[in-house]
Amino acid sequence: MEEKEIKNLLDLYFKGECTPAEKRYLESMFDQLSMHGEFDEKTIDREAVMHRLKGKIDRQIRRERFITLPVMLRVAAAVFLITSVAAFFYYKSTGFSRVQYVITTVPKGQRMKLTLSDGSTVMLNAGSRIRYPEKFNRETRSVTLLEGEAFFDVKRNDEKPFVVETPGTQTQVLGTAFNVQAYQAFKEVKVTVMRGKVAVKEAGTGEQKPVLLLPDEQVIVNTATGYQTKKHINANESIGWMQGKFLFRNETLMNVALILENSYNVKIEFNKETTKEIRFTANFNSTDSLEKILFAIAKANGITYSINDKIVRF
Template identity: 35%
Template sequence: MNNKTDIDIDIVIRYLEDPDNEQHKQALNDWIQADTGNLDIFLDMKAMWQGDALPTASPYDIQAQWDQLNAVLDATPATTGTAPQQGRIVPLTRKYWWAAAAAVVAIALTWTWLGPGSYQTFATATQQDSLLLPDGSKVYLNAHTSIRYARRFGQTNRNIRIDKGEAFFDVTRNETVPFIVNAPEVEVQVLGTAFNVKAASSGVKVFVQSGKVSAAYKGTEKKVILTPGVEASLQHNGTNIDTQLHKKSNNILAWKTRCLTFDDTPLAEVATSLADFYGVEISLSNPALSDKKLLATFRNMPLDEVLDIMRKTLQINITHKNNLVEIY
């Protein structure tokens, strides 16, 4: 193999083989800082390197993949190297075992399992996915989203963290153990409800579909109680909580339903929804068009088809090139 997985594995292996090497330390630190999930990978690899058993809480049959790899490696003569500081001979074939294991997991699973001893991390790439939590709650993850929760989730607490991206939570009611979502600088607490959390670079947005949700800045008394249809916006390094009541035809959950609904919606709002849904930049170069209203429903349609319908319905000009859509 000769890909990013190899490079990542090599960084950790070099450090484990020579932990006193300052260059290896710096490379490892830079790699961990680049992605919160990399710390999870390092902790698991370190535990395996030292001979510790990894937890087996993954919902996938990863052990079967390990067994297949071990069968191949057992048939290959092992080469031994110098002993690490623990005083044991460590086969250099560990490096190739981990590289092969990482490749199998990356190819076979939509989810990435990166759990260290105390919690599990799940991440999506370009696809959406869903997860059933131990307490029966369901989580639907948008693309490019990463969450983590304790392996003992549901027993003493129901704390979950969203590091980045967007997730919809359908929470099983349990009045004795509150369901808490931690996002950067923000904490959301519920008993049983359905709500959406979006952790973006500018801040966190919380939208409630049913039930009641408390959204608060961590470490402060500043919080708000949200009811169905209400969305709260909490900015990074901010103190104010802005709330907005949305009508039923809002498109906040369009990423999950795959349906965009516009009910006499101003073109400026349409542009915002389309940009978020399709991951493009939309420029409304003629401000006079902002108040034009669109009445339409698009069910999982390609962007160019949507733009063509808008062009004909509203009698406007639209160009789409690469990642930029211009309306004029």
């Protein structure tokens, strides 16, 4: 295992950009693997040694208010080294050393199309961020939508399910077309099916029964509670953004603001918290000026706004 590969995985872990599966594996490896001088990975009692080592670090952390800065730095270094060892075994046991990941971020005001190594395509909305392998070479084809919105058109492969992970959900398909909206500020994830069938469940729930979706069906998952709402909709409206349309349906102004921020590269602020929760329904085109949209929002809801140096205030 190369030092660079270990560092990359740790960077993703500490930034919160590991997939739920990677995070769970890393954390479980911390309890299972060991580092105690020189060791033979085939014969050492990894679980017992790591349990003792983890306990020692936990005790040091509880005493941190009484220790000097150099000692605290040594504790931090120990934690880093132990986690690096966990990362080493994680890569070694799963074959991750052969997988190179790419993180693509779409600038505000733009959209981007990606073609993955299996021929599946992903259309990313403005301000979105996705993590995917350069080449799929494991049992599943797994990508992570870290932020934003994406439309997936998946090439069918009965032997390798396609999995989309977000900070709150896991969506699995064989071959289909569907939209995933996973803006972290929304505190909910929406999965909408255009073609085929998908299975959606809350991330990290083990054997939880997934929600099955057919065309023109959508599930909304509350990322805080895990509560799921399934409903029938016009799926074409969920991908209006791909045709340059803003289709707001009973959306809070806070959510509308985020979409406009990403599309027009501005910052939108609210003077009152209650204004954020006002709900709004309207259709616009991306060719409409920001001023036109803001005027319509303000007039429909009896509020005022101002623009100063790309900062909008309601």
